Amino acid sequence: MAGVSRRAVLGGALLGAAGVATGVAGAPLVRGWLGLDRLPVSGGYAAAADHLEAVANPAVSVHYYAQTAEPVVAFTFDDGPAPHWTPMVLDELDKAQVPATFFMVGRNLSEHAELVRGRLARHDVGSHSWQHDDLATKDLAQIGDDLDRTQSAIRQYTGRTATLFRPPYGHLGGSTLLAADQRGYDIVLWSMEMHENTYRNDPAGQARYIVESARPGSIILAHDAGGDQRLVTIRGLAAMFDGLRRRGFRLVTVSELLSTAAAKPSTSGQMPVRAVGPSR
Numbered sequence: 001m002a003g004v005s006r007r008a009v010l011g012g013a014l015l016g017a018a019g020v021a022t023g024v025a026g027a028p029l030v031r032g033w034l035g036l037d038r039l040p041v042s043g044g045y046a047a048a049a050d051h052l053e054a055v056a057n058p059a060v061s062v063h064y065y066a067q068t069a070e071p072v073v074a075f076t077f078d079d080g081p082a083p084h085w086t087p088m089v090l091d092e093l094d095k096a097q098v099p100a101t102f103f104m105v106g107r108n109l110s111e112h113a114e115l116v117r118g119r120l121a122r123h124d125v126g127s128h129s130w131q132h133d134d135l136a137t138k139d140l141a142q143i144g145d146d147l148d149r150t151q152s153a154i155r156q157y158t159g160r161t162a163t164l165f166r167p168p169y170g171h172l173g174g175s176t177l178l179a180a181d182q183r184g185y186d187i188v189l190w191s192m193e194m195h196e197n198t199y200r201n202d203p204a205g206q207a208r209y210i211v212e213s214a215r216p217g218s219i220i221l222a223h224d225a226g227g228d229q230r231l232v233t234i235r236g237l238a239a240m241f242d243g244l245r246r247r248g249f250r251l252v253t254v255s256e257l258l259s260t261a262a263a264k265p266s267t268s269g270q271m272p273v274r275a276v277g278p279s280r
């Protein structure tokens with residue numbers, strides 16, 4: 001079977017790496033050169049190579065944008081819920097009637113569930129891990145526990161079941177892919193992000209960048225937790241929504257973005273919306 005031979009090949013590669021790392025004089029240097037002191041090969045990044053038998057339905061997909069001719073974009077907000085920022089983001093979304101996708105940190109949700117209670121009907125809720133650890137440094141069992149604990153919180157506090165998962169830092173290891181696959185998640189990264197340091201104190205500039213850079217299928221990363229730089233984004237949201245709609249875009253959840261792309265795959269790669277003018 002292809003799976004068996006692939007596992008054998010991967011296993012051989014791992015043994016080879018371990019042999020080099022431990023079998024020569026000056027091993028620490030070699031280990032450092034290979035990155036093995038920082039990046040666990042077995043039990044960490046590459047752990048999927050040890051557990052191919054655990055794949056129940058090898059169909060995990062990773063999306064950083066959606067290939068579609070439909071003029072749709074999706075805003076995503078990570079790391080919340082958080083006091084102050086999450087209610088402000090929800091207020092802006094409500095004012096413009098824009099659906100968005102919140103990639104929630106399970107611990108934050110358990111501590112601040114009241115911030116989102118009754119306010120998520122129009123929105124997607126995705127998993128962003130329990131406490132924003134770098135999952136690529138963990139093994140399969142640890143990541144599984146993390147994802148399950150997060151899902152339990154999402155179910156308990158929002159009544160929803162997450163089907164989307166975004167790894168903290170966008171950092172994907174083999175174990176993360178496999179744990180997500182076992183649970184039937186779609187993994188969602190992003191194709192655009194806010195540049196709050198570039199546009200410090202310039203929400204209009206931040207908004208203009210997003211409006212002018214968006215393409216059909218863009219997945220836009222923002223945050224509803226963190227420091228004061230979030231104000232650049234939050235104060236620019238109304239202008240982003242308005243500007244994107246003027247360009248003909250529909251603002252949708254990630255789920256809708258992915259289903260739109262699946263239903264009507266792009267055949268031309270051409271951008272159907274009109275180019276944005278020089279106006280602000």
Ligand SMILES: [Zn+2]
Nearest residue numbers: 078079168169
């Ligand atoms: Zn994050």
